[in-house]
Amino acid sequence: MCGVGTDAAGLELSGRRAARASGPPRGSILERNTMEKRFTVKDFLLFALLIGLVVSVWFAIEQSDREYKELQTLNEQIKTLSNVQSEMRSTLSTLDRRLKNGVAVAPTTSDPPDVNDEPNTDDADSPFARLEAARAGDGFAEGDVLIDAFGTLLVSVTALTYKDAYGARIQNYVLESLAGRDPDTLEWYGLLAEDWTIDDNSANYNAWLDVKKSALDWQLQADPNVIDDHLQKLVAALEEADESVPEPGTPEAEALRAQAAEQWRDQKVQADKNRPPAMTIAFTLRPDVNFSDGTRLTAHDVQFTWELLNNPKLDAPQTRNFFDNVETFVALDDRTIRFTFREPHYLAFSMVAGFSVLPEHFYGPIDIEELNTTPGLLMGSGPYQLPDPRTWAPGKLMRLERNENYWGVKPALRGLVWLEIQKDVPRLTEFKNGGIDLFVATPEQYEEMIHDARVTDRTEPAAFQAVPSGYNFVAWNVERHGEPTLFADKRVRQAMTFLIDRHRIAEEVMLGHARPTSGPFDPATQQSDPELQPRRFNAKRAMALLNEAGWRPGDDGILQNAAGDDFIFTLTYPSGNDTYERVMLFIKDTLLEHGIIMQQDPQEWSIFIERVDGRAFDACALAWGGGAIEGDIRQMFHSSQIANGANNFTNYRNPELDRLIDEARRTIDEPQRMKLWQACHRILYEDQPYTFLLRRKSLRFIDKRFKNTQMVRVGMNDRTEWYVPTLQQKRQ
Known part of the structure; x- marks a missing residue:
């Protein structure tokens, strides 16, 4: 084909040469006449028209550019005006609330100050004192959206029936409780309630x-x-x-x-019907609280929430069991509610002060079965809301919008978004590309990122240990299908703890960003027995315990019992976390060296939760969050919490521990109560229903455009206190 193409070109070139050769000679009269007639009046007019068209287009472009710049300026002015108006509405709302509460207004310049006036200290008691302080910060502005990412799939956010900490995190921005707690001082302040009385009987x-x-x-x-x-x-x-x-x-x-x-x-x-109440707590609700749809919140909504929670058909056993010491609840009028306790309880106030209130007009018409099975039914009175309180479902984007009907001081950020990125590496890539604003790092990632100028120029690192801190653990299921398991013998559980080298894991896997722990209580609290230190790796002691329990090495080195069964079990844990994988592999290799076969069973989060709730596992790895300052271990270790999907999913029983937990919960005297909790710690240290692994630091990076991010006693301050100056905002 190349040859054919070349030949054709050659023929065409020869033809042009032939035509030129047969024409008149160069410089002839015919050629000169043709050149003289080449540029005519018609050509001139066409040329002028073309020039005019070019000029017109140029003027149009210039005009469009000026209009675009003016439009940009107008948009900035509208945005600024919107922020100013929003701030004015918030200020007026705050002023209105203070006036209703009887707070004095400063005198005008024409009024002489009253020298007898006491200084106003009500601001310090405001539930929004920290947010109001943020609004006074340098460059404060409303606007922008914070994008975070879950390392797992979100299963449900429906009130009361949610299953995990991820659903609870979403609810914390939508639902509100009767009282809140200052993250620095840990003092209680009124939120939905403006006042309360405690009758300690x-x-x-x-x-x-x-x-x-x-x-x-x-x-x-x-x-x-x-x-x-x-x-x-x-x-x-x-x-x-x-x-x-x-x-x-x-x-x-x-x-x-x-x-x-x-x-x-x-x-x-x-x-006994003559039993007197141990304690009564009455709350007076604020008169100006409304839900996100504008409906007023009253004591009848609180009573509805209480009755819904205590409906045995509602799939909320963990939450229901937490309030088991509350004997009665009654709404006395539209603004007054009263809780009565059947016996003294050290957490009596915090138990009911943290009670979240649901709108009866929204949840009341919904069937119980629908509440149990629908994942996205969420409405409250909080500062954020779902765009639609009914239609969120797993797989959809989780976005909360600011509640523009909020009864209190609105947060600055107009939206909170959570992506679902299960793998650590893709999540890190998204963060480095600016797709997410907050990143929770693994120890390896943290150590690399704090030395990467591309990261530190744009973000602020934070490494902290919250008090109280949560802990990771391996839970040993002692019973499956009504039959004892390998781990029913506490000597086996003790041996497993001796064979898991937590100190090496803390140093080699967690790179020093975690510390081994000996039990469920934070060592920084008085609940923990200071004499109990995390057991060190001790293979000799472990093998002696296993030998006592009837496990001896077979011909292939694998431990066997008297029936000839190999010591083999499956460890189930959430998938998608590289650090979890490394820890599990570390444990597997160590156990295999000592004749125990561990099969890894990583599961997507929703399936993992189903396995745990159904007790369908040999052993599982999980973590409990920090919880209350003084924790209550009843839900995890009391034998009453085995049935009905409650949180004692290892089927662990110890009658003496049950007795001590019950006694500690009803002991008001703090020093005596601490002795009881320490006795509980000693039993758990001996029985090892869990191998208590590590208390990890939180390792985070936050985009620097977010201001007023602070470290507080419980960790990091709430995102409702963060803001982004106007010129740094990047999302609507």
Whole structure:
């Protein structure tokens, strides 16, 4: 084809030469006449028209450019005006609220100051004092959107029925509680409630209780068989857990009878209609609170929320169990509510002060089954809201919009967005490209990023240990399908802890950004027994314990029991986290070196939660968050929390621990209560229902355009206090 093309070109060139050769000679009269007639009047007019067209286009472009610049200026002015108007509305709202609360207004210049006026200190008690201080910050402006990312898939945000910390995080911006807690001082302040009264009747209750128990003791002496039902249940629990039942007449048998007697007494006490209330707490609601759709919030919404939570058909056992010590609740009028406690409880106030309120007009018409199965039913009175309180579903973008009907001081940021990026590397790439504004780093990423100028020029690093801090753990399931597992024997659980080298994990995997822990209580609190230190790696001690429990090496080096079964189990954990993978692989390799086969079972978050709720695992790795300053371990370790999908998902039972937890919760005297919590710590240290792994630091990077990001006692201040100066804003 190249040859054909070349030939054609050659023929064409020869033809032009032939034509030129047969024409008149150069410089002839014919050629000169042709050149003279080449530029005519018509050509001139066409040329002029072309020039005019070019000039017209140029003027049009210039005019368009000026209009575009003017439009940009106008948009900036509108944006600034919108911010000013929003700030004015917020200021007027704040002023109106202060006037309603009786706060004095400063005198005008024409009015002489009253020398007898006391300084106004009400601002310090305002639920929005920190936000109002932020509004006074340098360059404060409303606007912009913060984009974060979850490292897992969000399952549900429906109020009360959510399953994990991710759903709770979303709800914290939409729902509000009766009172809040200052993140620095930890002092309580009124939020939905403006005031409260506490009637501590624990002294009278305890006096009545002493008389009641004395009468019950007489009854028990007269008829020892009254505790037989309780004793039979305790014996059945021991048999079900494959533990030995003590022989009659032994100290162990007497201890079991004493426990049955205590349960019998408690049952009689709770059933006595003459029992006085241990404590009563009444709240007075603010008169000007409304939900995001503008409907007024009243005490009847609080009562509705309480009744909904206590509906046994609602799939909310964890939340319901938390409030089990509240005996009655009543709405006295539109603004007054009262909680009554069946016995003294050290967390009585924080329990009900943190109670989130739902709108009856929204949730009331919804069927219980729909609440249990629909993932996106969320409306509240908080500073943010879902664009549609009904239609969010897994797989959709999670975006909260600022509640423009908010009754309090509005936050500066107009939106909060969470992407779902399960892998660490893609999440880091998105952060470096500016697609997300906040990044929670792995230890390896953190150490690399703090030395990367491209990152530190745009972002601010933060490494902190919150108090109280959460902890990671491996939970050993002691029972599956009604049968004891490999881990029913506490010697096996102890051996597993000795074989997991937490100190090496803290240094080699976490790069020093974590510390081993010995139990559920933060070592910085008095609940923790300071004498109990995390067990060091000790293979010799571990193998001795396993030998006592009947596990010995087979011909291939794998441990076997008397029946010839290999020691093999599956460890289930959330997928998508590189640090989790490294820790699990570290544990697997160490156990294999000592004759134990561990199969890794990473699962997507929703499937993982289903496995945990259904107790369908051998062992699982998870973490509990920091929670309350003084934590309550009942939900995780009390035997009453095994059934109905509650949080004792290891099926762990210890009657003495149950007794100590119950006693600690109703002990108001703090020093005495701390002794009881430390006794709980010692039992858990001995029994090892969990191998308590690490307390990790939070490692974060935040885009520098966000101002007023502060470290506080509980970690980092809330995002409602952050803002972005106008010229640095990048999203609508």
